[in-house]
Amino acid sequence: MAQARMLLVEDDAALAELVEFHFRREDFEVVRTADGEEALLLAKEQTPDIVLLDWMIEGLSGIEVCRRLRRMGETQNVPIIMLTARGEEEDRIRGLETGADDYVTKPFSPRELVARVGAVLRRVRPALAGETMSYADVEMDTVGHKVRRNGEVIPLGPTEFRLLKHFLEHPGHVFSRERLLDSVWGHDSDIESRTVDVHIRRLRKAINIGDRPDIIRTVRSAGYALDSGE
Structure with missing residues (x-):
């Protein structure tokens, strides 16, 4: 859950x-x-x-x-x-x-x-409440720890998996780097906020396979959101 x-x-x-x-x-x-x-x-x-x-x-x-x-x-x-x-x-x-x-x-x-x-x-x-989360053509099996986009398996590292999971739990919500650090890395994390940008880039590279549209939206001066733009 x-x-x-x-x-x-x-x-x-x-x-x-x-x-x-x-x-x-x-x-x-x-x-x-x-x-x-x-x-x-x-x-x-x-x-x-x-x-x-x-x-x-x-x-x-x-x-x-x-x-x-x-x-x-x-x-x-x-x-x-x-x-x-x-x-x-x-x-x-x-x-x-x-x-x-x-x-x-x-x-x-x-x-x-x-x-x-x-x-x-x-x-x-x-x-x-379930074991599968989805948004647009992205699907996550939280128990099997697998992500698919348009049916194709997407390999993700553990941090990118947690990051995507957080976005899937809150589609459309804009999260600042600090909020993402708190939610994905934890309260006691000493990781710098710019590290979030690195993992966002990795996540984008992994899930935007082929010519798929980018569903991670950058909101200037605010942060990031899972948003298909539709």
């Missing part, structure tokens, strides 16, 4: 730790906050793949956070699951009308929550 980035907004510390533990065990990257305003900043800085949002957080309410996430360009299509002690039908409808994709009532089983998140991701981001 491709690693998914989760934004968890929950002010019950014990519950937040329990949820984080279960999702990290399922290979999710979990970013956690108890504050609605901070949640909006975190979502803007690094777009999550899914948001778990408590209705009753202090300060900015969960329902208002949901409303604002839907208005932000970066997060308007990110799935949101609301966590709430409110079980009334009227409250559920209000949450869904505000933009939530699903609704889990407390108390809940962590295993059920993991299953519900997986179901939502399969609907909206199948690449995060």
Whole structure:
């Protein structure tokens, strides 16, 4: 399963730790906050793949956070699951009308929550739930560690494989060199940002076989994106 980035907004510390533990065990990257305003900043800085949002957080309410996430360009299509002690039908409808994709009532089983998140991701981001990812005529088998373009096997080094995998998980998103270093090489990497350019060139050379169009777009002063231009 491709690693998914989760934004968890929950002010019950014990519950937040329990949820984080279960999702990290399922290979999710979990970013956690108890504050609605901070949640909006975190979502803007690094777009999550899914948001778990408590209705009753202090300060900015969960329902208002949901409303604002839907208005932000970066997060308007990110799935949101609301966590709430409110079980009334009227409250559920209000949450869904505000933009939530699903609704889990407390108390809940962590295993059920993991299953519900997986179901939502399969609907909206199948690449995060399966073993094969594809974009345009590029296909990646993450288990067999193989890449094909138009059916032809493309040999890639491990770093280029990870780089392409990251792009396939976020098609159309523009990533700066620093973001790519953080996501592909890791937080503790001491590699210089210009090294990213070298690996991008290698990746391009490998996947742009023959006269195939270049699907790695360079965005001046911003970074790179997987973009077929169609």
